[in-house]
Amino acid sequence: MEGVDHLAHERNKAQFDVAVMKAVWAGSRDAYELFHRFSRLVANDPEMFIPAIKAQATEEQQKQWLPLANKMKIIGSYTQTELGHGSNVRGLETTATFDPKTDEFVLNSPTLTATKWWPGGLGKIATHALAHARLIIDDKDYGVHGFLVQLRSLDDHLTLPGITIGDIGMKYGSGAYNTMDNGSLIFDHVRIPRNQMLMRLSQVTREGKYVPSNVPRQLSYGTMVYVRQKIVFDASIALSRAVCISTRYSAVRRQFGSHNGSPETQVIDYKTQQARLFPLLASAYAIRFVSEWLNSFYKDLLQRLEAKDFSTLPEAHACTAGLKSITTSVAADGIEECRKLCGGHGYLTSSGLPELSAVYIPACTYEGDNVVMLLQVARYLMKTISQLKSGNKPVGTTAYLGRAEQLMQYHSDVLRAEDWLKPNVVVEAFEARAARMSMACAQNLSKFNNPEDGFQELSADLVEAATAHCQLIIVSKFIEKLQQDIPGKGVKEQLGVLRSIYALFLLHKHIGDFLSTDCITPKQGYLANEQLRSLYSQVRPNAIALVDAFNYTDHFLSSVLGRYDGNVYPKLYEEAWKDPLNDTSIPDGFHEYVQPMLKQPLHHGRL
Numbered sequence: 284m285e286g287v288d289h290l291a292h293e294r295n296k297a298q299f300d301v302a303v304m305k306a307v308w309a310g311s312r313d314a315y316e317l318f319h320r321f322s323r324l325v326a327n328d329p330e331m332f333i334p335a336i337k338a339q340a341t342e343e344q345q346k347q348w349l350p351l352a353n354k355m356k357i358i359g360s361y362t363q364t365e366l367g368h369g370s371n372v373r374g375l376e377t378t379a380t381f382d383p384k385t386d387e388f389v390l391n392s393p394t395l396t397a398t399k400w401w402p403g404g405l406g407k408i409a410t411h412a413l414a415h416a417r418l419i420i421d422d423k424d425y426g427v428h429g430f431l432v433q434l435r436s437l438d439d440h441l442t443l444p445g446i447t448i449g450d451i452g453m454k455y456g457s458g459a460y461n462t463m464d465n466g467s468l469i470f471d472h473v474r475i476p477r478n479q480m481l482m483r484l485s486q487v488t489r490e491g492k493y494v495p496s497n498v499p500r501q502l503s504y505g506t507m508v509y510v511r512q513k514i515v516f517d518a519s520i521a522l523s524r525a526v527c528i529s530t531r532y533s534a535v536r537r538q539f540g541s542h543n544g545s546p547e548t549q550v551i552d553y554k555t556q557q558a559r560l561f562p563l564l565a566s567a568y569a570i571r572f573v574s575e576w577l578n579s580f581y582k583d584l585l586q587r588l589e590a591k592d593f594s595t596l597p598e599a600h601a602c603t604a605g606l607k608s609i610t611t612s613v614a615a616d617g618i619e620e621c622r623k624l625c626g627g628h629g630y631l632t633s634s635g636l637p638e639l640s641a642v643y644i645p646a647c648t649y650e651g652d653n654v655v656m657l658l659q660v661a662r663y664l665m666k667t668i669s670q671l672k673s674g675n676k677p678v679g680t681t682a683y684l685g686r687a688e689q690l691m692q693y694h695s696d697v698l699r700a701e702d703w704l705k706p707n708v709v710v711e712a713f714e715a716r717a718a719r720m721s722m723a724c725a726q727n728l729s730k731f732n733n734p735e736d737g738f739q740e741l742s743a744d745l746v747e748a749a750t751a752h753c754q755l756i757i758v759s760k761f762i763e764k765l766q767q768d769i770p771g772k773g774v775k776e777q778l779g780v781l782r783s784i785y786a787l788f789l790l791h792k793h794i795g796d797f798l799s800t801d802c803i804t805p806k807q808g809y810l811a812n813e814q815l816r817s818l819y820s821q822v823r824p825n826a827i828a829l830v831d832a833f834n835y836t837d838h839f840l841s842s843v844l845g846r847y848d849g850n851v852y853p854k855l856y857e858e859a860w861k862d863p864l865n866d867t868s869i870p871d872g873f874h875e876y877v878q879p880m881l882k883q884p885l886h887h888g889r890l
């Protein structure tokens with residue numbers, strides 16, 4: 284019935300202050316940013332073009348281009364990926380050849396695989412590209428640099444001479460990403476003034492002299508680092524949205540269990556449903572808190588870079604790459620699990636889950652393929668370990684590797700299930716697992732004469748070690764979050780339950796790592812799982828309130844299953860009748876194609 288809160292009985296069970304939890308969840312982000320980051324997908328995405336100009340353009344160039352971009356007088360596309368190269372930026376083929384006679388660069392796509400391919404906004408709407416191309420001076424290749432290129436007339440939006448642009452076509456399913464005009468672009472000797480090479484990091488003089496960057500060349504990758512830390516925040520939004528829908532529906536849906544006319548059992552009370560759903564609820568909170576930490580770490584990096592302090596740049600790259608990888612994989616897989624948790628109705632468009640999945644899953648690929656990103660983390664870990672011998676004491680997120688010798692001797696002293704509720708017990712186990720996996724890789728790598736051959740041969744193990752390292756970061760940041768002063772009745776207690784669920788679910792899921800590295804015994808692994816089951820019972824009465832704390836409107840969720848009032852069945856039925864198929868009783872084509880078959884006479888008793 285309209286106006287009735289079918290989940291009121293669930294909300295009355297809450298054992299914590301929901302208003303405070305809403306504030307904890309929102310953190311430093313306001314609702315506008317939340318909505319903006321989602322709405323951005325269906326508009327042109329200034330997410331990268333503008334930050335890239337800020338990162339790579341001189342002050343003078345910024346003064347020229349930023350006002351135009353900020354006021355949408357030009358619409359930009361971050362045009363890096365090509366048909367033949369995306370992950371391997373240093374393999375890009377587009378060229379920008381300096382012509383000293385005219386003081387210009389000539390941009391060209393020398394091969395089909397040099398065609399720019401994927402950049403958002405490029406296909407139909409962008410007027411300008413921040414094109415990444417190989418700088419060529421006097422036949423010498425100086426590697427990939429950024430160039431601002433006008434693509435279309437600002438009068439009639441027609442493409443300019445030498446520019447061939449198109450949309451790359453429909454993408455996965457019918458998802459909203461099809462409203463994004465990811466495009467293709469071929470340059471045929473397009474000339475731009477020399478001052479349209481972004482020259483903050485390195486320059487080309489009027490005489491054609493290349494002035495190399497006096498800062499790490501990787502700063503030219505800075506926009507990707509910026510977006511990767513944003514994508515970790517996006518992962519918490521995407522996952523929490525799916526978890527909100529499936530948790531509310533799990534409390535509404537009843538199936539089996541009726542005795543003597545009693546109501547059937549709420550599916551949220553089945554232990555299998557809880558074992559699938561509650562770790563995702565905990566993961567949404569875990570990812571939100573690590574995204575907060577990562578955002579502050581990134582802001583600290585920016586301040587350091589201003590002061591020419593590059594000391595945390597390698598760690599920032601490793602953390603943004605690794606956490607982008609881990610959190611987008613968890614969110615993408617989690618959204619699919621939430622669809623399955625809703626049974627058949629989860630597959631309806633009106634559930635909001637298929638669309639969310641179709642929109643979200645490319646996050647595992649864009650801004651860095653998730654495996655390639657974890658390999659970057661692995662390189663960082665191996666480098667950190669190789670420097671231990673020279674007395675280089677690791678700090679920050681790799682500080683535990685400085686205690687590797689001690690961690691190699693570690694054995695968990697868990698005796699009872701409740702011992703796993705102690706944060707220090709959990710962190711030690713996760714540190715030991717990560718350290719031992721990385722040390723084992725380093726040990727095996729040392730057996731290879733050619734380190735790169737070893738890295739390739741061991742890359743699957745290295746990805747697992749990098750995963751363990753990143754999961755340790757997320758667990759640690761969840762624990763650190765709860766060491767902050769958090770007011771409100773029961774709020775910290777509930778977050779403590781989620782923190783333990785998150786950590787013990789990972790331990791259970793990766794029990795092979797913990798056993799094969801001899802960090803814990805099978806008995807201790809069993810006790811962790813025992814504790815996990817108990818934790819599910821503790822979170823169960825608070826589940827609806829914990830997803831209410833995300834503070835999502837029904838409009839934002841766009842899901843008949845995730846409605847705040849739980850009034851699912853009437854709305855499911857109502858939504859179905861909006862389908863144009865139901866405008867007529869007899870379907871199009873019936874009379875032409877189906878009815879003749881039905882009217883066909885029987886032959887010898889057979890149709």
Ligand SMILES: CCCCCCCCCC/C=C\CCCCCC(=O)SCCNC(=O)CCNC(=O)[C@H](O)C(C)(C)COP(=O)(O)OP(=O)(O)OC[C@H]1O[C@@H](n2cnc3c(N)ncnc32)[C@H](O)[C@@H]1OP(=O)(O)O
Pocket residue numbers: 320321323324328330331361363364369370371372373403501502504505507508510514517518520521524596597600643648649650651652655659662663666
């Ligand atoms: C409700 C729904 C919510 C959902 C909301 C959704 C909202 C929408 C969200 C969408 C957001 C945006 C839309 C999508 C945008 C996507 C845009 C793109 O995809 S842009 C293109 C992205 N492309 C990439 O990410 C390419 C990945 N490849 C690379 O980054 C590099 O090629 C590489 C790092 C893999 C290799 O680089 P290379 O130069 O070859 O370096 P080496 O591996 O040799 O390492 C040398 C050295 O450099 C260090 N390094 C590497 N990268 C960095 C860096 N970025 N910063 C700092 N340092 C770096 C590396 O560690 C090595 O260091 P050493 O000390 O020398 O070992």
Ligand SMILES: Cc1cc2nc3c(=O)[nH]c(=O)nc-3n(C[C@H](O)[C@H](O)[C@H](O)COP(=O)(O)OP(=O)(O)OC[C@H]3O[C@@H](n4cnc5c(N)ncnc54)[C@H](O)[C@@H]3O)c2cc1C
Pocket residue numbers: 361362363364367368369370371400401402403460465645648649650651652653654655658742
């Ligand atoms: C929706 C969407 C939006 C995008 N928007 C933009 C944009 O706006 N601008 C832009 O420039 N680009 C954009 N891209 C492109 C995107 O950045 C690339 O697709 C991404 O970086 C992955 O690169 P790739 O396609 O070359 O994958 P590949 O690297 O070809 O990946 C293919 C497989 O090879 C594996 N692999 C690759 N290298 C290694 C290695 N060294 N070791 C082990 N395995 C490896 C990968 O793990 C993967 O399994 C977008 C892509 C998508 C899907």
